[in-house]
Amino acid sequence: MSNAPQQGGLWALQTVDPKNALKYELGPVTIWVCFAEHDWYVAHEWLESEPAVYRVSQLPLRDTPDDVEWRRWTAAKESMTVAVTPHLPDRPLVVKPSAEIKIPAGNRALFFVSIPLWFRVSVGHPRPIQLTEIPSVVLSNSWFGDVTSGELCYSLRTTATREVDSSEVIMHRATCPMHIHNNSPTELDFQRLCVHAEYLRLYEGANRLYTNHVKVAFRGEEHLSQIELSKTAPDIEPDCRLIQSARMQADQSLMKKTFQVLRSLTGV
Template sequence: MEKQKTVWGKFECKAGNSFQFSGGCCLFSIKRISNGWKITEIQKNEMNSSIKFDSISDFPEDEKCNVFQTGRSEQIHLLPALPVKPIVFKTKSQIKISPKQSIRLFLKVPCNVQLYYSQADSDHLMAEHELVRLSDTWFGEADNGEVAFAIGDFYSLQLDSTKTTAFEAICPVKINNNSNVPLELQRFLVHVESLNIYRKSNQLITNLVSIDFKGPDQISNILYSTEKNIHGENPVLIAHARNAGSKNILGKSFHFIKHFTQ
């Protein structure tokens, strides 16, 4: 196996060689066999904030294995992936945006790990594993909403002060209050399935999500983009969005808890 500067990326693995991935709550081993791969997975209860991807001499043959007969290619791609469902941020402190003002928040989103053979596209995906077990939540009214993952209440106002683990991506969010009333953030939704992941040094960063708030009962305009002071002069794309589509969409981004009590 060739040495890499980062865990994420492309690797060569010769026949008979094995290696092991460990990170978060996940541990799995992979072995190159004749024209294919054997993969095991062991879920751990303890969390590991670092990621390791090391050659091993003894593949755990006694563990349950998945076998993928894929052909002659000895290349594999180990890539981060954002959650399969939208994420919901819920603040415990007051965040209030006056009319015609904006704010930038930097959220932390745990990634999954995806394993591809030959090339990184949906036809070549062999396995995907959660590295953090996120809790399900509901966003919206009882009769009009969607299932999402809760990511808690952490946020930072500065990119440089946002500290992450090796498998967390920073999600920059810019909220523009284009209404005539103050906007008090309570819960808002981000469709992370529509975001790319970029690498800046050893940090993972998603697209910048710009949300234009027009009023409590109005649909928001949402734009996904990159920005030089966040992503660098030449953004390095490491993983494509699950749902590649328009970069400019409309959607319901905010939910106000007071609707349940009035």
């Protein structure tokens, strides 16, 4: 069986038989959804690795695993339909590159950050009821900024690659193209980068998901960065289509603290 997503079906509305459960295999997380005894039930399981298997199937209720924890919702059964849809995280991510990144004064660079997605489970049609959201990868919490003006984020370690293999099937992460401009008079040597995923849109390509382009202008350690968000689909591959709007709406330009440089972390 192919590991590629089913043609037009991975995020499509599914109708579940009352005697069956829907099984969503979404890379490192598997989600089961069923309706039994007047209520909806959802269970999930995280795998130790991130296999590139993406498919949805139905199986008899008796064949569902016994060692997962089922959660129960007393939502009305308007129909036996289920939708599991991808969404970007609900708060910013503190990205820790595996190797430090230096950008000379006046220079710019393009990096691609891989962001784990959340999967929203909704039931019913035509007025769907949201039951829960399940992250594809469990991320730890992190604080970005100072004590008074900082914000709670998720922590993410990534390689911050310079290129994208658009032929590789990855549907539980979104590739975020980040254009970093060092408009300060000194070298930008950063250890942590804050990506405000809650303001980003989600697009679907042939084999993977993307966000809109993000341009970050660094103006110096003591200044907020200017962040510009593209309103169009990324040009990494043709025919990307918008599948989710941003969780939070923003103007085209934001002023946010985005970088923590080596000096601010060490105090030297």
